[in-house]
Ligand SMILES: NC(=O)C1=CN([C@@H]2O[C@H](COP(=O)(O)OP(=O)(O)OC[C@H]3O[C@@H](n4cnc5c(N)ncnc54)[C@H](O)[C@@H]3O)[C@@H](O)[C@H]2O)C=CC1
């Protein structure tokens with residue numbers, strides 16, 4: 365096949381990243397086969413159901429299935445037969461009891477795919493992995509694939525954000541192509557042609573740099589968040605105002621306001637595990653000191669959760685026996701993802717301290733109920749706030765931000781609110797007679 369011809373794509377692992385990638389690529393005109401070991405997930409996707417909350421994605425799945433260009437399977441034999449370019453999108457979670465990335469799923473996917481690669485093909489890693497993984501799996505593929513060294517490996521790290529996954533996939537800020545040959549670059553360019561045609565900037569680099577770009581980007585974002593939260597700790601000590609401080613920094617173009625929002629800190633399936641895995645990998649490589657600040661970034665972030673519980677305790681004079689409305693469960697708004705969610709961490713700690721905690725989230729309630737059946741849940745923001753001694757905003761959904769203080773005052777026992785995300789207008793709540801508290805604001 366001519367390397368510039370439009371390739372047939374497989375997407376191995378159809379979770380948040382893989383399902384989004386497969387659906388968007390089919391909408392952009394490619395023939396795509398999604399592959400997963402989870403038969404239930406494959407069946408749901410094939411029947412037109414996106415198994416997670418992502419704005420805009422269900423409509424695109426319908427469109428892609430109707431076009432006939434998107435199918436799903438659990439068969440690696442079919443994947444090897446079908447694909448010219450195979451995208452690896454399986455999970456790389458934190459290993460239990462260690463900071464290292466768990467590469468079990470990457471290795472299993474590679475070992476299942478490779479024996480079915482009987483002709484020239486490109487395997488493209490998109491999962492976030494420790495640097496050196498691409499080189500290692502190249503060796504495994506060359507050993508196991510009938511086509512041997514005709515199969516090449518490339519790395520194309522993914523930067524999409526949950527909640528904006530469609531837009532980030534269709535119109536990314538940049539594409540990073542880690543390749544070992546011109547042929548691999550041409551294949552990748554053919555696989556991203558419609559996105560490249562938008563004028564999207566591309567960085568061509570080697571495999572190791574491409575792997576590193578991803579963890580470097582997430583580390584930078586995490587550092588920015590912990591930086592502003594460290595400033596919040598200092599503000600708390602002197603009665604200064606973190607909101608005014610952050611707004612002032614943001615007005616400097618060199619600093620910028622993005623990822624400078626103080627509050628409860630970062631969570632999710634990526635930033636926390638990625639900075640830990642990066643620190644761990646750097647230590648293995650003998651350059652742990654270079655990124656030892658990431659341990660501090662992690663510690664600052666964890667302290668935010670404890671400090672939020674302290675603020676509720678201070679406000680109520682103790683948590684045991686108090687009725688607490690917890691607004692939010694997802695790790696951020698516009699997502700139903702509860703992986704390492706700061707909101708649920710805080711809710712569970714307050715529950716453990718004897719608080720009568722009731723949780724509501726517009727999208728993540730089912731996931732939260734399944735993961736933490738010991739917590740109590742309600743049907744709406746007002747429902748959980750009924751007779752509450754305090755309302756604690758933990759995830760800044762716009763549904764919560766739009767609530768009027770006077771309306772909420774009708775249902776609570778005491779007009780106290782903790783704004784864990786600096787999402788509310790403090791003046792408005794205070795002038796409506798509420799005791800409003802937020803970390804880093806006097
Ligand atoms: N979720 C996100 O927003 C982003 C995730 N990433 C990275 O992408 C990777 C995937 O993350 P998510 O999609 O969030 O994970 P996920 O857990 O939602 O999805 C992983 C999928 O892989 C499947 N899988 C596991 N073993 C398999 C195998 N041997 N063969 C085929 N499929 C297999 C699972 O059944 C699951 O559907 C991770 O490395 C993550 O760090 C990167 C950028 C954005």
Ligand SMILES: O=C(O)[C@H]1O[C@H](OP(=O)(O)OP(=O)(O)OC[C@H]2O[C@@H](n3ccc(=O)[nH]c3=O)[C@H](O)[C@@H]2O)[C@H](O)[C@@H](O)[C@@H]1O
Pocket residue numbers: 492522523524525526527582585589622623624625626627628629630631632633634635695696
């Ligand atoms: O590797 C990944 O999976 C992805 O991780 C993050 O995306 P995501 O986890 O979807 O969410 P973000 O919008 O980055 O938010 C992460 C966390 O930081 C928190 N945050 C974000 C910004 C901010 O200013 N303050 C803050 O506390 C959010 O509440 C959330 O808990 C990155 O932004 C993506 O570029 C990357 O692809």
